[in-house]
Amino acid sequence: MRDGSRWVGVAAAVFVLAGCAADPGPAAPADDCVKIVEEGGTETDRCLPLAPEDGRVDTGTPRFGNPLRVTNPLHPTGIVRQTIYGGQVDGKPFRTEVTLLPERKIINWGGHRIDALESQYFALSDGRIKEVALDWYAQADDGSVWYLGEDVFNYEDGEVVDTDGTWVAGADAPAAMIMPAHPAKGDVYRPENKPGVVFEEVTVSATNQTVDGPSGPIEGAITVSELHMDGSREDKTFAPGYGEFSTGNADGDHEAASLALPADATNAPVPPTVDALATAIRRATDAVAGADWAAADTATAAVAKAWTAARPEDAPLPLLTRQMDRDIDTLTTAVSQRDAGGARDAALRVAQNELDVRSRHEAVDPTRVALWARQLVIDAAADDQAAVAGDLASLKWTFDRIRGDVPDPAAVHRTLTALGEAVEQGDLAAAATEARKLG
Structure with a gap:
């Protein structure tokens, strides 16, 4: 489970940093056709069923006055120290440890420097290392959270086999909104958006949901439908205090939060x-x-x-x-x-x-x-x-x-x-x- 996977399309966003507008380039036009890319990287001549452009909420002009204060309840990267996810992928037990790192990443985009939080995504299949990614996030002044890139390391038999999915805002693409400030049913945004490389388009399905959490019911969750560049869709849930909470379904590949800190922490000593x-x-x-x-x-x-x-x-x-x-x-x-x-x-x-x-x-x-x-x-x-x-x-x-x-x-x-x-x-x-x- 990860906010980033493999992506396609260009975000039409410019940003304002510390009150000064900085345009990284002309806004991208509406996509007439984003090609479906099959597993293995083969581009087809078929188009993805994109949502109507007027539904997108990620084409505005965010301001980054205090980008390290990532406190959006549905993407609280600056608050959650660590989240443990469990489930199964490809029929094997799957485990993910997502940890906020003390380091900060400076992203140069549009001639300005944006300070970003760095989060380590560490995934294990059957208990063994499968993928590591360093993800970078910043929060705009309106409360929306933006994804500024990732370093990806994919492992097989203990060795890095490729770094597919790596990108940096500015060098490779513009930043991409990963969570609106106040998501509403029908909102559309693209957490990853680089043509021919990786793509995700999210449509909010429902808000104000209650889900069963590790320590009891959690109110205020949202569910979304996520379109991938191979044309497949995936349902996800985001919950306050956790961020990404669950994905997939119990009959196939699925992951969900086993616990998050500090949400599920206790002051009691180890029993x-x-x-x-x-x-x-x-x-x-x-x-x-x-x-x-x-x-x-x-x-x-x-x-x-x-x-x-x-x-x-x-x-x-x-x-x-x-x-x-x-x-x-x-x-x-x-x-x-x-x-x-x-x-x-x-x-x-x-x-x-x-x-x-x-x-x-x-x-x-x-x-x-x-x-x-x-x-x-x-x-x-x-x-x-x-x-x-x-x-x-x-x-x-x-x-x-x-x-x-x-x-x-x-x-x-x-x-x-x-x-x-x-x-x-x-x-x-x-x-x-x-x-x-x-x-």
């Missing part, structure tokens, strides 16, 4: 039951890694028992609960079948879920760094080069979130550099030695 769950998961993971199947049987049963005790009592967390149930069942089955690879992956997902539960009580990204370091050691022992490469990438991206909070980031950087060199040389034993310094 002892959650600590006990973490201990049980660690023992099961170690037993699986050591192929001690008798111990793994016992430890996995202990995980299931510990999870029963650790289920949050103050919030339903329905999606996270279903995911943990599913992943523990998968782990139990893999252990009973002595499926080492399946058990390793399932144990990783169970550990990720436990950290999600814990995140409501305390910051867990430092622990996520340690988790990836330990997973690298496990995958190195299994002689799984692709998994180790993915663990290293995941470790680096997760460390980027906490770099400013680490007492000696230079030391961590040196370890990551040595670790990367070992992985590149295929020396998994040396890679494991370096990873132990972080786990």
